[in-house]
Amino acid sequence: MNIPYLSVISHPTQKNRILLLSTVTACTLAVNLFGILAGLTAVLSHLLYFPIILASYWYPRRGLSFSLLVAALFALQVILFAPLDLVLGLATITRCAILVLVGCVVSLLSWNLAQSEKQLQDIIEFLPDATFAIDKEGKIIAWNRALELMTGQPKASMLNRGNHEYALAFYGDRRPMLAGLIIGDGSDIPKKYPQVRNESGTLVSEIFLPHMQGDRGMHLRFSASPLLDANGNVAGAIESIRDITDRVMTASALEKTSHRLNTLAGILRHDISRKLAVLYGQLRFGVMKFSNPEVIAYIGELKVAADGITRQIDISREFRDIGGTPPSWIAVQNAIAAAEDRLEFRNVTFHAWTDRLCVFSDPHLPTVFYHILHNSLQESTRATKIVITYQLRSDGCAIIIEDNGTGIPEHEKDALFVQREDSYGRGLFLAAEIVSLTGMTLRETGEYRKGARFEILVPSEGYRIENSATRIAVPHQRHTSPIMEEKGGPVGRELHADEFPLADEVWKEYHDTSGDPAVDRIFGVYQSGELVSVARCRRHPDGLEVDGVFTPAKFRKNGYSRIAVGSLVEACHNDDLFMYAVRHLEGFYHQYGFEPISEILLPQKIRERYTWAAGNLEGAEVLPMRRKAGL
Known part of the structure; x- marks a missing residue:
């Protein structure tokens, strides 16, 4: 042909x-x-x-x-x-x-x-990989120099030969290789050849052939793609074979070495932990036996040192495991909740607003949040509030963990994500290593004396927002209760996509407003399991708009709107927020940082939504307002 x-x-x-x-x-x-x-x-x-x-x-x-x-x-x-x-x-x-x-x-x-x-x-x-090509009848039409060296078969003796002649050099018998599968029907490939993978239209397989290279064997990677004619029909196939023996042997050696090192490290951790258990027992006995303040202070210093050793053991155990399990889509709120379960917040207020957000990450993502939160909870930071939010950006998504503590001096930030002896920064190097496995980065952007602010930067392809409209599949998320007045009282949190119809029911008395999971974040207040108040933040191409703040008449006078608006502002505070407020509620929104502005300062898309005001804001009794970004 x-x-x-x-x-x-x-x-x-x-x-x-x-x-x-x-x-x-x-x-x-x-x-x-x-x-x-x-x-x-x-x-x-x-x-x-x-x-x-x-x-x-x-x-x-x-x-x-x-x-x-x-x-x-x-x-x-x-x-x-x-x-x-x-x-x-x-x-x-x-x-x-x-x-x-x-x-x-x-x-x-x-x-x-x-x-x-x-x-x-x-x-x-002159391709470095051994390569051959066949036509639609299976006859060899190309046999390059690298393949001659690999198989010992000269090109002149192979060209124009069919009947799976190419397989003799590799398997010793006639059988269809990947190129032969391409020109065939191909429908039974998954059943008969389960080891063959289809990677974007290219068939790929890796195999060990013991009789190659003088019976010493070779690990080979085969990959084949179709050759198409002008009409897009398969006219043949081309297949490349790469010797990956060195790579496989290196990986095997590294795996064995890693296993031995992990075994040795495990033995050392176990022995040190046993010694620490004895040390803790002696320290407790010393506290009970001695009453001298100097001795008690000395024992306290020993306990702090022992606690540091224990934490280093925990870090080494976590560092051993990272990268060992393939990454997957992880609900960020679940990862935060897992980290929260390991920590004591005491008098520190903690709110996490990452419902509906998933990231493609190593399974040890909870460890990342654990170490960041652990540092914010140190007494030396003097933090009384920690908030976790996220911000969508042109280059991806940023997960932001910030506190109102003393912050981190500028000269210490460069060495923040390396292992250190002092308390602040310990474990952050491990957090940075974990997020880097899937292309994320960790940085600190806070201002000294105003609080620490850690940002996990997620690339555009590495995050998803739960969205029933586009059928994005995300792991099941835990419904957390970030803002609760008291036990058994009203709870404020962000609604999941499958809860948007509940908000639509509440809004029936409010201009028949409805939510769109693709562009909206809705924050609601639940009382005894019933949605009693809502507020919406809608993303426009040129800004965020706050609207839909509504509490049905039978639930008013209970402060529910304050909880809903407070939740929204805290969750979306990383961007400027714009709104049209009814004039008599100017004071209410002023409590949350909203200030009156000229209509011309509103983003164009937000102005266009209010054409019903006929351009006469005074007559319509509505007032344009803006809240600048920040807690």
Whole structure:
């Protein structure tokens, strides 16, 4: 089969070509002579195109000379055997010129095609990976130099062979390799060849062949892709084979070394933990036995040192495990809750507003939040409040953990994510290592004396927002209760996508407003399991708008709207917030940082939503307001 985009093509022998070309030329000249004798000087001369096209295609360098020869023979026939006149002479000259022109054009096209094919041939020939190609009938049409070295089979002995000849060099018998599977039906590949993977249209498989390389064996990676014709149909396949023996052996050696080191480290951790248990017992006994303040203070210092050793053991155990389990989509709120379960917040207020957010992360994501929160909870930070939120940005998503403590001095930030002896920063190096496994980064952007602010920067492809409208599948999330007035009292939290219909029911008395999970974040207040108040933050291309603050009449006078708006502001405080407020509620929203502004300062999309106000804000009794970003 002739595949023009591959260089190695099966051609007739030179002898057969010359014989065929000579026969066609002689026949067409003879037929043309017969036509001239019969008075047909125009029609049969078209047959002369055939030998010219064949000669110019097969021998592009000689196409011009051959077309000149044929044109000259045609002119000679006309001169010798046709009655000459002016019209016939001009027609003959024109016909000869066309014959020469056709020969030139075909020669040029054939030459360019040959050069293109040679370039493709060189590309395949000098690929570092062993590569071969087959046509649709399974015949070998390419066999490069690297494959000759790998198999010991020269190209000349392999070209044009079919019946799975290519497999003999690898398996010792005839069988379809990946390229053969591509030109076949392919429907039974998953069933018969479960070890074969389909990676974006390329079949990939890795296998160990014990008889290769002088029976020492080789680990090989096979990958094959289809070759398509101009109509997009499979016209063949190309397959590359890469020797991955060194890589596999290195990975195996590293795995064994890692296992031995982990075993040794586990033994050391176990022995040290046993010694620490004895030490803790002696320290407790010392506290009970001695009453001297100096001795008690000394024992306290020993306990602090022992606690530090215990924490280092825990960190080393966690560091051993990271990267050992494949990453997956993790609900951020669940990861935070898992970290929260390991910590004591005492008098520190803690709110997490990451409902509906999932990230593609190592399973040890809870450890990241644990170490960040652990540092914020140190007494030296003097933090009384910790808030976790997220912010969508043009380059991805930022998960933000901030407190109102003393913050971190600028000169300490560069060394913050490395292992240190002092208390602040311990374990953050581990957190940075974990998030980096899936392309995330960890940085600190807070201001000294105003509080610490850690940002986990997630790339665009690494996060998802729970959205029933687009059927994004996310892991089940725990419904947390970030803001609770008291036990059994109203609870404020963000609604999940499947709870949006509940908000729509509440809004039936409020202009029939409805929520859209694709652009809205809705914050609600629950009392005894019933949704009693809502507030919405809608994302526009040019800003965030607050609206839909509503409490049904039967639930008013209980402060529910304050909880809903407070939840929204705290969760969305990383961006400027805009709204149109009813004028008599200006004081209410002022408590949450909203200030009146000129309508011209509103983002355009938000202004357009309120065309019902007819551009007369005073008459409509609504007031444009803005809350600048920040807690």
